[in-house]
Amino acid sequence: MKVKLAFIGCGGITRSHLEQGLKEFEDVQFVGWCDVNEKAAIARREQAGGRGEVYTDARRMLDEAKPDAVYIMLPPFAHGPAEQLAIERGIPFFVEKPVAKDLDTALRVAEGVERHNLITSVGYMNRYRRSVRRVRELLEGRKPVIMHGGWLGGGPAKYEGIWRWWVQKDKSGGQFLEQTTHTIDLARHLFGEVEEIYAVPVRDRLPRPDFFTIEDASMVQMSFVNGAAANLYSSCCTSVGGGISLTLWATDMKAEFTGWEHSVRIYLPGDEQITIPGEPNVFALEDRAFIDSVKAGEDRGILATYEDGLKAVAIACAADESMRTGKAVEVKV
Ligand SMILES: NC(=O)c1ccc[n+]([C@@H]2O[C@H](COP(=O)([O-])OP(=O)(O)OC[C@H]3O[C@@H](n4cnc5c(N)ncnc54)[C@H](O)[C@@H]3O)[C@@H](O)[C@H]2O)c1
Numbered sequence: 097m098k099v100k101l102a103f104i105g106c107g108g109i110t111r112s113h114l115e116q117g118l119k120e121f122e123d124v125q126f127v128g129w130c131d132v133n134e135k136a137a138i139a140r141r142e143q144a145g146g147r148g149e150v151y152t153d154a155r156r157m158l159d160e161a162k163p164d165a166v167y168i169m170l171p172p173f174a175h176g177p178a179e180q181l182a183i184e185r186g187i188p189f190f191v192e193k194p195v196a197k198d199l200d201t202a203l204r205v206a207e208g209v210e211r212h213n214l215i216t217s218v219g220y221m222n223r224y225r226r227s228v229r230r231v232r233e234l235l236e237g238r239k240p241v242i243m244h245g246g247w248l249g250g251g252p253a254k255y256e257g258i259w260r261w262w263v264q265k266d267k268s269g270g271q272f273l274e275q276t277t278h279t280i281d282l283a284r285h286l287f288g289e290v291e292e293i294y295a296v297p298v299r300d301r302l303p304r305p306d307f308f309t310i311e312d313a314s315m316v317q318m319s320f321v322n323g324a325a326a327n328l329y330s331s332c333c334t335s336v337g338g339g340i341s342l343t344l345w346a347t348d349m350k351a352e353f354t355g356w357e358h359s360v361r362i363y364l365p366g367d368e369q370i371t372i373p374g375e376p377n378v379f380a381l382e383d384r385a386f387i388d389s390v391k392a393g394e395d396r397g398i399l400a401t402y403e404d405g406l407k408a409v410a411i412a413c414a415a416d417e418s419m420r421t422g423k424a425v426e427v428k429v
Contacts (some may be wrong), residue, residue, distance in 0.1 A: 099390050102128035102161050104154045105169035106140040108258060109192050113167070114143050117380025118232065124387060126426055128161035135305070139177075141366065154178050158185055164216075165189065165390045169260070172197035172274055173267040173281045183208035189216035190386045194277045194412065195405030196268035199429070202409040209402045217386040217398045218405035220281040224381040227360035227372040231344075231351045232286055234362065237337045238346040240287040240324040243354070245342030247276045250335025251312075255305065264330075265309040271330040272314050273412035280408045283318065283326050283352075286344065292319045292425040295415040301333040316415045 101124050103110055118124065126148040131137040137150045151157035158166065168178045168191040175196040182189045183205070195218060196202040209216055222228055252259035261267040267394055268274040272295075284290060298313035313331035320326070331338065342353040343355025351364040363368070375381075385397035410429035418425045 097150050097391055098123055098125040098163065099124050099387050101128065101387075102126075102148070102157055102165075102354075103137075103140065103169060103392050104157075104165075105171075105174070106131040106136040106172075107169065107190075110167065110169045111143060111384060113379050114140065116377045119144055121387060122384070124130055124393065127163050128157040130157045131410045141379075143176045143268065155181055158182070158187065159427050163187060166384070167403045170191070171261050172269050173261065176201040179205040180208065182188035183214065186198045186212055186214065188386075188390050189215045189357060190207075190219070191402065191405065192219040193281070193405065194269065194273055194409055195201060195402065196409055197267075199410055202406045202411045204407045206402055207424065214402075215386075215389050215393075215395065215398070216402040217389070218381060218400045218402060219382065220278065220285075220400040220404060220408075221276055221378045221382045222262075222282055222358050223285055223399040224385070225358050225374055225377055227358050227374055228282065228285070228352060229320065230370070231330055231333055231353075231362060234349060234351075234364075235286055235346055237350055239322070239346060240322065241345045242324065242327070243283060243287060243326040243342060243344035245279050245340075245344075246331075247271065247340050248329065248331045248334050248338030249281065250338070251302075251332035256305075263304075263310055268310065269412065270416065271310075271312075271332055272311040272316060272328070273409070275330055276316075276330040276409050277412060279340075280411050281359035281404060283328065284404070284407060284411075285400075286391045287320050287322070289321045289412050290318050291321045292424050292426055293317065293411065293418050295418040297419040298331075298333075311419070314415070314419065316418075318411070323408055325416050332376045369385070370413040 129137040130151040295316040297311040301312040312333040318326040359374040362370040386397040414425040
Protein backbone atom coordinates (compact mmCIF):
# COMPACT_ATOMS: atom_id res chain seq x y z
CA MET A 97 0.00 0.00 0.00
CA LYS A 98 1.19 3.51 -0.86
CA VAL A 99 0.39 6.34 1.53
CA LYS A 100 -1.08 9.33 -0.33
CA LEU A 101 0.66 12.38 1.13
CA ALA A 102 -0.14 16.10 0.88
CA PHE A 103 1.68 19.14 2.27
CA ILE A 104 0.38 22.42 3.69
CA GLY A 105 3.30 24.87 3.77
CA CYS A 106 6.06 24.21 1.23
CA GLY A 107 9.02 26.23 2.57
CA GLY A 108 12.41 25.34 3.99
CA ILE A 109 11.44 22.55 6.38
CA THR A 110 9.39 20.71 3.74
CA ARG A 111 12.47 20.88 1.51
CA SER A 112 14.57 19.35 4.32
CA HIS A 113 12.17 16.45 4.96
CA LEU A 114 12.09 15.67 1.23
CA GLU A 115 15.84 15.83 0.67
CA GLN A 116 16.71 13.92 3.83
CA GLY A 117 14.73 10.87 2.80
CA LEU A 118 10.98 11.30 2.39
CA LYS A 119 11.39 11.87 -1.37
CA GLU A 120 12.85 8.36 -1.69
CA PHE A 121 10.24 6.48 0.38
CA GLU A 122 8.86 3.84 -1.97
CA ASP A 123 5.59 3.49 -0.08
CA VAL A 124 4.65 7.18 -0.39
CA GLN A 125 2.68 8.79 -3.22
CA PHE A 126 2.81 12.60 -3.33
CA VAL A 127 -0.66 13.90 -4.22
CA GLY A 128 -0.71 17.59 -3.25
CA TRP A 129 1.42 20.64 -2.50
CA CYS A 130 -0.34 23.62 -0.93
CA ASP A 131 1.17 27.00 -0.12
CA VAL A 132 -0.25 30.53 -0.10
CA ASN A 133 2.83 31.30 -2.19
CA GLU A 134 2.23 29.20 -5.29
CA LYS A 135 5.90 29.40 -6.29
CA ALA A 136 6.89 27.55 -3.12
CA ALA A 137 4.39 24.77 -3.85
CA ILE A 138 5.65 24.48 -7.44
CA ALA A 139 9.27 24.30 -6.23
CA ARG A 140 8.50 21.43 -3.82
CA ARG A 141 6.54 19.57 -6.50
CA GLU A 142 9.57 19.86 -8.79
CA GLN A 143 11.85 18.65 -5.99
CA ALA A 144 9.66 15.55 -5.68
CA GLY A 145 9.97 14.76 -9.39
CA GLY A 146 6.81 16.58 -10.51
CA ARG A 147 4.47 14.21 -8.69
CA GLY A 148 1.17 15.61 -7.27
CA GLU A 149 -0.93 18.75 -7.87
CA VAL A 150 -0.21 22.32 -6.79
CA TYR A 151 -2.80 24.18 -4.67
CA THR A 152 -3.07 27.51 -2.87
CA ASP A 153 -6.18 26.47 -0.91
CA ALA A 154 -5.78 23.70 1.68
CA ARG A 155 -9.50 22.83 1.84
CA ARG A 156 -9.61 22.27 -1.92
CA MET A 157 -6.48 20.16 -1.81
CA LEU A 158 -7.79 17.87 0.93
CA ASP A 159 -11.14 17.44 -0.83
CA GLU A 160 -9.72 16.87 -4.33
CA ALA A 161 -6.45 15.04 -3.71
CA LYS A 162 -7.92 13.02 -0.81
CA PRO A 163 -4.61 12.31 0.98
CA ASP A 164 -4.25 9.52 3.57
CA ALA A 165 -2.06 11.85 5.65
CA VAL A 166 -0.99 15.48 5.60
CA TYR A 167 2.23 17.28 6.57
CA ILE A 168 1.45 20.68 8.17
CA MET A 169 4.68 22.66 7.79
CA LEU A 170 3.61 26.18 8.70
CA PRO A 171 5.19 29.04 10.63
CA PRO A 172 3.87 29.40 14.23
CA PHE A 173 1.35 32.18 13.40
CA ALA A 174 -0.40 30.15 10.67
CA HIS A 175 -1.46 27.12 12.73
CA GLY A 176 -5.06 26.22 13.57
CA PRO A 177 -7.17 26.29 10.38
CA ALA A 178 -5.09 23.61 8.57
CA GLU A 179 -5.25 21.26 11.56
CA GLN A 180 -9.03 21.78 11.83
CA LEU A 181 -9.46 20.82 8.15
CA ALA A 182 -7.50 17.61 8.76
CA ILE A 183 -9.43 16.82 11.95
CA GLU A 184 -12.84 17.35 10.29
CA ARG A 185 -11.84 14.83 7.61
CA GLY A 186 -10.18 12.37 10.01
CA ILE A 187 -6.80 12.72 8.28
CA PRO A 188 -3.69 11.85 10.36
CA PHE A 189 -1.13 14.67 10.37
CA PHE A 190 2.54 15.38 10.97
CA VAL A 191 3.04 18.93 12.23
CA GLU A 192 6.29 20.85 12.60
CA LYS A 193 7.29 22.38 15.91
CA PRO A 194 6.15 24.62 17.54
CA VAL A 195 2.55 23.44 17.02
CA ALA A 196 1.16 26.95 17.67
CA LYS A 197 2.23 30.29 19.08
CA ASP A 198 -0.66 30.50 21.54
CA LEU A 199 -2.16 28.03 23.98
CA ASP A 200 -5.81 28.44 22.86
CA THR A 201 -5.02 27.24 19.32
CA ALA A 202 -3.01 24.25 20.58
CA LEU A 203 -5.72 23.31 23.10
CA ARG A 204 -8.45 23.45 20.45
CA VAL A 205 -6.47 21.25 18.06
CA ALA A 206 -5.53 18.81 20.85
CA GLU A 207 -9.20 18.44 21.75
CA GLY A 208 -10.09 17.63 18.11
CA VAL A 209 -7.22 15.15 17.81
CA GLU A 210 -8.37 13.36 20.94
CA ARG A 211 -12.05 13.35 19.93
CA HIS A 212 -11.22 11.78 16.54
CA ASN A 213 -8.45 9.57 17.97
CA LEU A 214 -6.14 10.78 15.19
CA ILE A 215 -2.57 9.62 14.60
CA THR A 216 -0.31 12.67 14.93
CA SER A 217 3.41 13.29 14.99
CA VAL A 218 5.27 16.49 15.95
CA GLY A 219 8.69 17.37 14.52
CA TYR A 220 10.73 16.89 17.69
CA MET A 221 13.26 14.82 15.75
CA ASN A 222 15.86 14.76 18.54
CA ARG A 223 13.77 12.15 20.37
CA TYR A 224 14.72 9.66 17.61
CA ARG A 225 18.46 10.09 18.15
CA ARG A 226 20.51 7.23 19.61
CA SER A 227 22.12 9.70 22.03
CA VAL A 228 18.77 10.82 23.46
CA ARG A 229 17.37 7.28 23.62
CA ARG A 230 20.45 6.07 25.56
CA VAL A 231 20.33 8.92 28.06
CA ARG A 232 16.60 8.35 28.58
CA GLU A 233 17.25 4.65 29.30
CA LEU A 234 20.01 5.51 31.76
CA LEU A 235 17.78 8.01 33.56
CA GLU A 236 15.20 5.32 34.25
CA GLY A 237 15.60 4.29 37.85
CA ARG A 238 17.84 7.30 38.61
CA LYS A 239 16.78 10.56 40.22
CA PRO A 240 17.04 13.58 37.90
CA VAL A 241 18.67 16.59 39.59
CA ILE A 242 19.42 19.61 37.37
CA MET A 243 19.93 20.55 33.73
CA HIS A 244 20.90 23.61 31.73
CA GLY A 245 21.04 24.29 28.03
CA GLY A 246 19.56 26.12 25.09
CA TRP A 247 20.13 27.80 21.76
CA LEU A 248 22.63 30.69 21.59
CA GLY A 249 23.53 32.62 18.45
CA GLY A 250 24.10 35.99 16.92
CA GLY A 251 20.70 36.30 15.25
CA PRO A 252 19.82 36.82 11.60
CA ALA A 253 22.31 38.57 9.34
CA LYS A 254 19.51 39.56 6.94
CA TYR A 255 15.76 39.86 7.52
CA GLU A 256 14.75 37.71 4.57
CA GLY A 257 12.85 34.43 4.21
CA ILE A 258 12.04 32.89 7.58
CA TRP A 259 14.06 35.57 9.38
CA ARG A 260 11.45 38.17 8.47
CA TRP A 261 8.67 36.42 10.48
CA TRP A 262 11.05 34.89 13.04
CA VAL A 263 12.00 38.27 14.59
CA GLN A 264 8.36 39.39 14.99
CA LYS A 265 6.95 38.37 18.35
CA ASP A 266 3.33 38.20 17.16
CA LYS A 267 4.36 35.88 14.32
CA SER A 268 6.99 33.53 15.81
CA GLY A 269 6.23 33.81 19.52
CA GLY A 270 9.93 34.56 20.20
CA GLN A 271 13.06 32.42 20.24
CA PHE A 272 12.20 30.36 23.33
CA LEU A 273 8.86 29.28 21.87
CA GLU A 274 10.05 28.90 18.27
CA GLN A 275 13.59 27.50 18.49
CA THR A 276 14.45 26.49 22.04
CA THR A 277 11.22 24.46 21.87
CA HIS A 278 13.49 21.55 20.89
CA THR A 279 15.23 21.83 24.27
CA ILE A 280 11.93 22.36 26.12
CA ASP A 281 10.77 19.08 24.60
CA LEU A 282 13.99 17.25 25.53
CA ALA A 283 13.72 18.60 29.08
CA ARG A 284 10.24 17.05 29.40
CA HIS A 285 11.23 13.88 27.57
CA LEU A 286 14.23 13.27 29.84
CA PHE A 287 13.21 14.77 33.21
CA GLY A 288 9.38 14.66 33.21
CA GLU A 289 6.54 17.15 33.51
CA VAL A 290 7.13 20.80 34.37
CA GLU A 291 5.26 22.46 37.22
CA GLU A 292 6.39 26.08 37.44
CA ILE A 293 8.32 28.62 35.38
CA TYR A 294 10.15 31.83 36.17
CA ALA A 295 11.59 33.68 33.17
CA VAL A 296 13.68 36.80 32.67
CA PRO A 297 13.90 38.59 29.29
CA VAL A 298 16.99 40.46 28.03
CA ARG A 299 16.33 43.33 25.62
CA ASP A 300 18.03 46.27 23.90
CA ARG A 301 21.45 44.63 23.50
CA LEU A 302 21.84 45.54 19.82
CA PRO A 303 20.37 48.18 17.48
CA ARG A 304 17.34 46.57 15.74
CA PRO A 305 14.78 47.58 13.09
CA ASP A 306 11.26 48.52 14.31
CA PHE A 307 9.76 45.18 13.28
CA PHE A 308 12.24 43.27 15.51
CA THR A 309 9.97 42.68 18.51
CA ILE A 310 11.31 39.43 20.06
CA GLU A 311 13.57 39.36 23.11
CA ASP A 312 17.33 39.47 22.47
CA ALA A 313 17.76 36.69 25.01
CA SER A 314 16.02 34.99 27.93
CA MET A 315 16.73 32.78 30.95
CA VAL A 316 13.95 30.38 31.88
CA GLN A 317 13.97 28.59 35.23
CA MET A 318 11.79 25.47 35.33
CA SER A 319 10.71 23.30 38.28
CA PHE A 320 9.68 19.73 37.53
CA VAL A 321 6.85 17.89 39.28
CA ASN A 322 9.43 15.38 40.60
CA GLY A 323 11.44 18.17 42.26
CA ALA A 324 14.27 18.50 39.70
CA ALA A 325 15.12 21.88 38.14
CA ALA A 326 16.32 23.29 34.81
CA ASN A 327 17.56 26.52 33.39
CA LEU A 328 17.09 27.00 29.65
CA TYR A 329 18.61 29.92 27.79
CA SER A 330 18.02 31.47 24.41
CA SER A 331 19.95 34.24 22.74
CA CYS A 332 20.02 35.82 19.30
CA CYS A 333 22.43 38.64 20.18
CA THR A 334 25.60 36.72 21.14
CA SER A 335 27.62 36.00 18.01
CA VAL A 336 30.59 34.40 19.76
CA GLY A 337 30.78 31.20 21.77
CA GLY A 338 27.20 30.02 21.31
CA GLY A 339 25.58 26.93 19.87
CA ILE A 340 23.10 24.28 20.92
CA SER A 341 23.69 22.41 24.15
CA LEU A 342 22.08 20.53 27.01
CA THR A 343 23.89 19.30 30.10
CA LEU A 344 22.13 17.30 32.79
CA TRP A 345 22.92 15.57 36.02
CA ALA A 346 21.20 12.70 37.83
CA THR A 347 22.45 11.59 41.25
CA ASP A 348 25.23 9.43 39.75
CA MET A 349 25.35 10.45 36.14
CA LYS A 350 26.08 13.39 33.86
CA ALA A 351 25.18 13.78 30.17
CA GLU A 352 26.45 16.50 27.90
CA PHE A 353 24.68 16.98 24.54
CA THR A 354 26.33 19.31 22.04
CA GLY A 355 25.44 20.74 18.66
CA TRP A 356 22.44 20.41 16.37
CA GLU A 357 23.21 16.71 16.08
CA HIS A 358 23.00 16.27 19.86
CA SER A 359 26.12 14.16 20.11
CA VAL A 360 26.46 13.10 23.72
CA ARG A 361 29.15 12.30 26.26
CA ILE A 362 27.80 10.38 29.24
CA TYR A 363 29.70 10.15 32.53
CA LEU A 364 28.96 7.25 34.90
CA PRO A 365 30.42 6.03 38.22
CA GLY A 366 33.87 4.40 38.12
CA ASP A 367 35.18 6.79 35.45
CA GLU A 368 32.99 5.10 32.84
CA GLN A 369 32.30 7.29 29.80
CA ILE A 370 30.09 6.69 26.78
CA THR A 371 30.28 8.80 23.63
CA ILE A 372 27.53 8.67 21.00
CA PRO A 373 27.78 10.85 17.89
CA GLY A 374 24.54 12.40 16.63
CA GLU A 375 23.08 11.31 13.29
CA PRO A 376 23.41 13.98 10.57
CA ASN A 377 20.09 12.86 9.04
CA VAL A 378 17.34 12.35 11.55
CA PHE A 379 14.24 13.63 9.74
CA ALA A 380 13.97 10.32 7.86
CA LEU A 381 13.63 8.43 11.17
CA GLU A 382 10.62 10.42 12.36
CA ASP A 383 9.08 10.37 8.87
CA ARG A 384 9.46 6.57 8.72
CA ALA A 385 7.70 6.16 12.09
CA PHE A 386 4.83 8.41 10.97
CA ILE A 387 4.32 6.73 7.58
CA ASP A 388 4.50 3.25 9.17
CA SER A 389 1.87 4.33 11.71
CA VAL A 390 -0.46 5.73 9.03
CA LYS A 391 -0.16 2.46 7.08
CA ALA A 392 -0.89 0.36 10.17
CA GLY A 393 -3.69 2.65 11.41
CA GLU A 394 -2.02 2.68 14.82
CA ASP A 395 1.16 3.92 16.47
CA ARG A 396 4.29 2.23 15.08
CA GLY A 397 7.07 4.11 16.82
CA ILE A 398 6.03 7.78 16.87
CA LEU A 399 7.99 9.37 19.73
CA ALA A 400 6.31 12.81 19.90
CA THR A 401 2.56 13.32 19.44
CA TYR A 402 0.36 16.42 19.34
CA GLU A 403 0.05 16.24 23.13
CA ASP A 404 3.82 16.73 23.43
CA GLY A 405 3.55 19.70 21.08
CA LEU A 406 0.77 21.16 23.23
CA LYS A 407 2.82 20.77 26.42
CA ALA A 408 5.87 22.50 24.91
CA VAL A 409 3.62 25.41 23.88
CA ALA A 410 2.15 25.54 27.41
CA ILE A 411 5.66 25.81 28.91
CA ALA A 412 6.69 28.53 26.44
CA CYS A 413 3.49 30.50 27.05
CA ALA A 414 4.00 30.27 30.83
CA ALA A 415 7.54 31.62 30.30
CA ASP A 416 6.12 34.45 28.24
CA GLU A 417 3.63 35.33 30.96
CA SER A 418 6.43 35.27 33.52
CA MET A 419 8.55 37.61 31.39
CA ARG A 420 5.59 40.02 31.18
CA THR A 421 4.55 39.90 34.84
CA GLY A 422 7.87 39.27 36.60
CA LYS A 423 6.18 36.48 38.56
CA ALA A 424 6.55 32.69 38.68
CA VAL A 425 3.81 31.01 36.60
CA GLU A 426 2.27 27.59 37.12
CA VAL A 427 2.12 25.35 34.01
CA LYS A 428 -1.52 24.31 33.80
CA VAL A 429 -1.57 21.84 30.86
N1 LIG B 1 12.34 20.47 13.09
C1 LIG B 1 13.23 21.40 12.79
O1 LIG B 1 14.39 21.32 13.13
C2 LIG B 1 12.79 22.59 12.01
C3 LIG B 1 13.71 23.27 11.19
C4 LIG B 1 13.26 24.38 10.46
C5 LIG B 1 11.95 24.82 10.60
N2 LIG B 1 11.10 24.16 11.44
C6 LIG B 1 9.72 24.65 11.66
O2 LIG B 1 8.93 24.50 10.51
C7 LIG B 1 7.99 25.57 10.43
C8 LIG B 1 8.08 26.20 9.04
O3 LIG B 1 9.39 26.69 8.88
P1 LIG B 1 10.05 26.91 7.43
O4 LIG B 1 11.51 27.04 7.68
O5 LIG B 1 9.59 25.90 6.47
O6 LIG B 1 9.43 28.34 7.08
P2 LIG B 1 9.29 28.98 5.63
O7 LIG B 1 8.93 30.42 5.85
O8 LIG B 1 10.47 28.63 4.79
O9 LIG B 1 8.05 28.19 5.00
C9 LIG B 1 6.75 28.33 5.46
C10 LIG B 1 5.82 28.27 4.25
O10 LIG B 1 4.48 28.29 4.71
C11 LIG B 1 3.74 29.10 3.79
N3 LIG B 1 2.51 29.52 4.45
C12 LIG B 1 2.33 30.49 5.39
N4 LIG B 1 1.04 30.53 5.78
C13 LIG B 1 0.37 29.58 5.06
C14 LIG B 1 -0.96 29.12 5.04
N5 LIG B 1 -1.89 29.66 5.83
N6 LIG B 1 -1.29 28.12 4.19
C15 LIG B 1 -0.36 27.55 3.38
N7 LIG B 1 0.96 27.95 3.37
C16 LIG B 1 1.30 28.94 4.21
C17 LIG B 1 4.68 30.22 3.41
O11 LIG B 1 4.30 30.84 2.19
C18 LIG B 1 6.01 29.46 3.30
O12 LIG B 1 6.25 28.98 1.99
C19 LIG B 1 8.35 26.55 11.55
O13 LIG B 1 7.48 26.40 12.64
C20 LIG B 1 9.75 26.13 11.97
O14 LIG B 1 10.00 26.31 13.35
C21 LIG B 1 11.49 23.05 12.11
